[in-house]
Amino acid sequence: MNAEARKAHILQCAKKLFAEHGYYKTQISDIIQDAKIARGTVYQYFENKDDLFVTLLENFYDDWEKAIALNLDNLDLQNISAKQYIFHRIKNTLAFLEADRDLCSIVLRMGVGLHKDFDNLIERFEKKILNLIAGDLQIGIEYGNVRKDINIELTSNLIAGALFRISYYYFVYKKNSSHNLDNITNDILDVIIPGIFVSKKK
Amino acid sequence: MNAEARKAHILQCAKKLFAEHGYYKTQISDIIQDAKIARGTVYQYFENKDDLFVTLLENFYDDWEKAIALNLDNLDLQNISAKQYIFHRIKNTLAFLEADRDLCSIVLRMGVGLHKDFDNLIERFEKKILNLIAGDLQIGIEYGNVRKDINIELTSNLIAGALFRISYYYFVYKKNSSHNLDNITNDILDVIIPGIFVSKKK
Amino acid sequence: MNAEARKAHILQCAKKLFAEHGYYKTQISDIIQDAKIARGTVYQYFENKDDLFVTLLENFYDDWEKAIALNLDNLDLQNISAKQYIFHRIKNTLAFLEADRDLCSIVLRMGVGLHKDFDNLIERFEKKILNLIAGDLQIGIEYGNVRKDINIELTSNLIAGALFRISYYYFVYKKNSSHNLDNITNDILDVIIPGIFVSKKK
Amino acid sequence: MNAEARKAHILQCAKKLFAEHGYYKTQISDIIQDAKIARGTVYQYFENKDDLFVTLLENFYDDWEKAIALNLDNLDLQNISAKQYIFHRIKNTLAFLEADRDLCSIVLRMGVGLHKDFDNLIERFEKKILNLIAGDLQIGIEYGNVRKDINIELTSNLIAGALFRISYYYFVYKKNSSHNLDNITNDILDVIIPGIFVSKKK
DNA sequence: GATGAATGAGTCTTCATTCAT
DNA sequence: CATGAATGAAGACTCATTCAT
Numbered sequence: 098m099n100a101e102a103r104k105a106h107i108l109q110c111a112k113k114l115f116a117e118h119g120y121y122k123t124q125i126s127d128i129i130q131d132a133k134i135a136r137g138t139v140y141q142y143f144e145n146k147d148d149l150f151v152t153l154l155e156n157f158y159d160d161w162e163k164a165i166a167l168n169l170d171n172l173d174l175q176n177i178s179a180k181q182y183i184f185h186r187i188k189n190t191l192a193f194l195e196a197d198r199d200l201c202s203i204v205l206r207m208g209v210g211l212h213k214d215f216d217n218l219i220e221r222f223e224k225k226i227l228n229l230i231a232g233d234l235q236i237g238i239e240y241g242n243v244r245k246d247i248n249i250e251l252t253s254n255l256i257a258g259a260l261f262r263i264s265y266y267y268f269v270y271k272k273n274s275s276h277n278l279d280n281i282t283n284d285i286l287d288v289i290i291p292g293i294f295v296s297k298k299k
Numbered sequence: 300m301n302a303e304a305r306k307a308h309i310l311q312c313a314k315k316l317f318a319e320h321g322y323y324k325t326q327i328s329d330i331i332q333d334a335k336i337a338r339g340t341v342y343q344y345f346e347n348k349d350d351l352f353v354t355l356l357e358n359f360y361d362d363w364e365k366a367i368a369l370n371l372d373n374l375d376l377q378n379i380s381a382k383q384y385i386f387h388r389i390k391n392t393l394a395f396l397e398a399d400r401d402l403c404s405i406v407l408r409m410g411v412g413l414h415k416d417f418d419n420l421i422e423r424f425e426k427k428i429l430n431l432i433a434g435d436l437q438i439g440i441e442y443g444n445v446r447k448d449i450n451i452e453l454t455s456n457l458i459a460g461a462l463f464r465i466s467y468y469y470f471v472y473k474k475n476s477s478h479n480l481d482n483i484t485n486d487i488l489d490v491i492i493p494g495i496f497v498s499k500k501k
Numbered sequence: 502m503n504a505e506a507r508k509a510h511i512l513q514c515a516k517k518l519f520a521e522h523g524y525y526k527t528q529i530s531d532i533i534q535d536a537k538i539a540r541g542t543v544y545q546y547f548e549n550k551d552d553l554f555v556t557l558l559e560n561f562y563d564d565w566e567k568a569i570a571l572n573l574d575n576l577d578l579q580n581i582s583a584k585q586y587i588f589h590r591i592k593n594t595l596a597f598l599e600a601d602r603d604l605c606s607i608v609l610r611m612g613v614g615l616h617k618d619f620d621n622l623i624e625r626f627e628k629k630i631l632n633l634i635a636g637d638l639q640i641g642i643e644y645g646n647v648r649k650d651i652n653i654e655l656t657s658n659l660i661a662g663a664l665f666r667i668s669y670y671y672f673v674y675k676k677n678s679s680h681n682l683d684n685i686t687n688d689i690l691d692v693i694i695p696g697i698f699v700s701k702k703k
Numbered sequence: 704m705n706a707e708a709r710k711a712h713i714l715q716c717a718k719k720l721f722a723e724h725g726y727y728k729t730q731i732s733d734i735i736q737d738a739k740i741a742r743g744t745v746y747q748y749f750e751n752k753d754d755l756f757v758t759l760l761e762n763f764y765d766d767w768e769k770a771i772a773l774n775l776d777n778l779d780l781q782n783i784s785a786k787q788y789i790f791h792r793i794k795n796t797l798a799f800l801e802a803d804r805d806l807c808s809i810v811l812r813m814g815v816g817l818h819k820d821f822d823n824l825i826e827r828f829e830k831k832i833l834n835l836i837a838g839d840l841q842i843g844i845e846y847g848n849v850r851k852d853i854n855i856e857l858t859s860n861l862i863a864g865a866l867f868r869i870s871y872y873y874f875v876y877k878k879n880s881s882h883n884l885d886n887i888t889n890d891i892l893d894v895i896i897p898g899i900f901v902s903k904k905k
Numbered sequence: 906g907a908t909g910a911a912t913g914a915g916t917c918t919t920c921a922t923t924c925a926t
Numbered sequence: 927c928a929t930g931a932a933t934g935a936a937g938a939c940t941c942a943t944t945c946a947t
Contacts, residue, residue, distance in 0.1 A: 659869060663868075666864020688854040689857065692853070696897040
């Protein structure tokens with residue numbers, strides 16, 4: 098196994114265990130046992146336990162950003178309605194979180210304050226998401242799709258909280274029951290669109 | 300200081316520290332230092348560190364339930380509109396969380412999986428909240444106020460996630476900036492009511 | 502055993518082991534086994550292994566300084582000859598080192614560079630000794646007892662090196678054979694006094 | 704690079720690092736990084752870290768012995784005075800130590816007891832030096848140059864300690880300031896010769 | 906011979922918990 | 927009840943050494 102593969106393998110095992118037991122209850126011993134490697138090997142690829150965890154999170158955040166950018170590129174922005182746009186945004190977000198349930202579990206369960214060293218990382222991530230949603234709302238306002246008098250700050254948090262909670266519920270908590278992303282997305286839209294979009298006058 | 304008061308004092312100090320640094324980063328040493336008591340005294344009132352933390356959470360959950368029941372009692376259910384009802388429910392929830400920001404911080408930041416021993420507690424709490432919201436939605440449907448075709452399970456999670464996130468944002472993260480509960484509640488309602496309530500035909 | 506006694510006890514055991522095996526080959530395990538205490542107890546009294554070692558050295562240096570000052574006080578400077586003065590100075594130094602052979606072993610064997618954290622401590626100590634000797638030589642010159650054209654810097658090092666080596670040889674290396682401090686001191690003086698003192702003209 | 708050269712190269716790098724940081728604080732990692740070789744290569748030339756260090760010391764001791772023998776050969780014993788003889792002996796010793804300051808630093812800083820495995824080596828070395836000096840003193844006595852009543856054991860240690868300390872001071876501690884071996888040697892002789900040599904009767 | 910990833914025994918340090926005073 | 931010194935299991939991390947390529 099080459100260096101790249103070995104590092105990825107360790108990350109993979111660590112991710113699974115962190116997701117299952119959390120940062121503190123996961124020992125290096127657990128990881129090396131699961132990865133079938135020696136104790137020292139972990140430290141060949143990572144500075145320490147923190148570094149391993151942070152690497153996991155940073156990979157997630159990087160992937161997340163790439164996924165968002167990619168998804169935006171794939172949207173035919175000229176020819177879709179505002180509703181179609183928001184549908185894709187939300188569905189893609191859910192799809193991304195669903196794709197890696199371990200990371201989803203880690204990220205969504207983790208709160209600011211878990212560990213001083215992780216705080217900055219998480220805050221940066223949360224701020225980015227809020228800005229993303231706020232940006233979409235702003236654009237919606239400019240295009241006349243979103244109510245002018247909406248409280249963007251609060252609504253961004255409302256949507257972010259809703260998406261995280263729903264992701265956690267369906268992808269982590271009820272991970273074994275079937276669910277359909279299209280349906281989930283539509284159900285979400287049914288609830289929030291009427292309150293966000295300007296009502297169509299006949 | 301009598302036994303009751305001393306126990307409350309320890310809980311108070313522990314709460315502050317848990318809120319600030321999280322469960323694992325808060326040491327018994329920190330607590331006894333803050334409470335100005337001897338190391339052994341903690342163990343006179345609590346089985347162990349877990350017990351201290353769990354007591355804190357259970358007190359919170361008990362208070363929460365009492366608050367909800369009390370608030371319901373205070374509502375003149377016969378003479379308020381569905382919108383007025385939901386306004387009070389949400390505002391009271393926010394008010395309760397706002398009242399004790401340390402506990403708010405602990406509860407809202409804490410995720411399932413942090414510690415196996417706390418999982419049941421948290422799950423029980425989350426289930427209760429979801430049921431509460433689902434119950435309200437159900438009643439709304441029966442009274443013809445809420446859309447019959449709403450996905451109750453998903454919407455409960457949506458609302459719960461939104462409320463938690465908003466509480467965390469305003470009461471913990473931006474705890475120093477001013478905010479008005481009536482305004483927050485109204486802004487939330489503006490977003491979710493149109494999608495949940497049946498549209499009024501003229 | 503009270504705190505003071507316990508700390509002294511740990512220092513005592515650590516000293517013996519450090520003297521016997523050196524800093525690196527002495528484990529905390531060895532110390533606690535020798536002191537018949539629990540692992541954690543060491544850390545109640547000392548930050549870490551370094552701190553334990555440094556405390557030992559600092560105690561030594563403090564005692565050393567006190568001993569020197571005390572010995573000076575006890576000298577009847579008005580009524581003793583220069584030779585008597587230097588006799589007492591050297592004998593007292595030897596006596597001090599002889600009194601605690603473990604510490605003598607540690608201090609005399611330890612060189613600059615053993616450990617970055619200890620360097621400053623040792624340098625400070627060595628500088629002080631050199632200055633002490635240089636000071637005595639200076640006074641001797643002023644009083645017309647010591648040759649004016651002596652190289653004070655070199656001679657200080659010569660005397661310091663000689664004393665340390667002789668102490669190590671008799672008190673550590675040959676610790677079990679008998680020796681007499683008066684004789685040793687006189688033998689030293691026989692060698693160095695003729696080269697340092699001005700020759701008495703008749 | 705052939706085997707011989709590579710081994711010498713490793714020794715060279717190791718010496719520098721051991722001199723700078725000591726045995727324990729110098730890691731194999733540091734050495735291979737400095738020598739720009741692979742980890743395993745060290746073990747192709749040396750059994751282990753100890754062996755590397757011991758080789759360094761043994762080389763030093765061998766060179767030392769050769770140098771002493773060579774220097775003796777170069778002395779015209781028939782036609783130099785006792786004072787000239789001792790001048791050369793001391794100057795050559797200083798010159799040898801000055802020539803390789805890294806080794807000088809290692810050897811002079813290292814004490815018995817640093818590491819059980821090195822103890823024998825060091826003791827052997829120290830014994831040899833003491834015997835050398837004692838031998839010279841003995842010869843001096845036989846030739847009537849050295850006082851008959853001198854304490855040879857103590858004086859050997861006195862001279863050895865003085866030379867080591869002075870070497871360390873000028874060649875390691877003050878390595879950057881200029882100094883002159885002839886002057887240093889003469890200053891040493893000025894101090895010790897009057898006490899060692901028999902006084903010339905007129 | 907050279908390489909460097911992998912190894913794992915060995916150490917220090919932490920911290921919740923206990924218990925004699 | 928309160929105290930706080932003592933405990934020791936548990937866990938992170940180090941680093942000399944090995945060995946397959």
